[in-house]
Amino acid sequence: MKTKINEIFSSIQGEGPVIGYKQLFIRFCGCNLNCAYCDTEFTTGQEFTPQELYTKISDEYDLNTFHSISLTGGEPLLSIEFLKEFLPLIKEQTKIYLETNATLNENLLKIKDYIDIVSADIKLETATGLNTFDKHEQFLKNCNGIETFAKIVFDENITDTEISRCCEIGKNTGIELVLQPKMIDNKMSITSEFCNEILDKFTNLYPNCRLIPQVHKFLNVR
Template identity: 40%
Template sequence: MRARIAEIFDSVQGEGPYLGEKQIFVRFFNCNLSCTYCDTKLDRFTEYEPNELFEKIRLYGDKYHSISFTGGEPLLCADFLKEILRFTSGYGYRHYLETNGTLFSELEQLIDRIDIIAMDLKFPSSTGMGNLWQLHRKFLKIASRKEVFLKAIICQATDEEDLKEALAIIKEISPSSVLVLQPNSYEDQSVLHKKLLNFKQIANRGGVMACVIPQVHKIMGLR
């Protein structure tokens, strides 16, 4: 069993409530979506067997908050990931899954070994793609068995109706989860600023804890 891995590196988490935590990043190559704002333009990969990848991870040692499995979409390689998690659990690593929140059957297969889930909510007006609400709903139901927070990219084109749909899903399924609103880093931040604060207020008034956190690793020039 082999998986395409775009890169393995150590750095600090640049997004969300675990901002600044030291992590080992394992970036999977493929993705099942094509968001217009995607900044993960991967053009090369190395194929690994699970035990080969585990050996690479072990070289970093254990002075890290967690291993971040990111992409692309790591759950496209669910069987492979399950094997890796089996190895890394034995060494006491914590597992942080960054996911686009659509592959719920795959999540079900390995949720028991995941500690923290950073789940995207793809607003159709932001991504330029179709509606993924039903997939997000099913995914969040499974993810809410563990610690999960939600992330949504906010663009100039983002529609308030999408925010309201997201808030309804969070309130229904995982009301204590935080929603992180991230400005699209390719757009004028001063224009987005007002919209983000307005969205945060709407969320907070609606009973969902929301915060505005930009992708800090980009601002700081980190990977």
């Protein structure tokens, strides 16, 4: 079967604990959420079979030079039938880093054995208009055995109730929470003081948290 790929590019990971590593990014088209802060174009693209994509990236890139391949989107787990065939082709040559909105639990379980690192979102209701906390918690529990962190994009609208629920998920799963201030036009949308205040609120409830802005936007790379 084919899936639509928006873009394939080499760049520097700009989010979370593996920040600064060189990755080959494969951006999948389509998403099942509609976040207010989404700044990613993921609707247009080219269709590939698993073998066609494998041949393309093998021909055009030296996979030994990358820390890992980042499956990103959109939401890569929407392309689950494609991934079930593609990941076995690539797995022996590189680590697989999955960037996901952490809502498609069943699909994760179908390819879990091929994933080395998971960057999972915890989406705030003030950003998506949806309460997806229970889905995120189950997803993070399903990541058991994989190196995983949870990313929380926030702005001035974050509420104490949301902070409390995120920390509860952290406690229930033992996963590190990475707070990421929302960016607008490559600049922080909130002040440093507000960042400190929010980090304090998180660490008072769950110490396994840190705040990391999107570094690739400061570097002006994709």
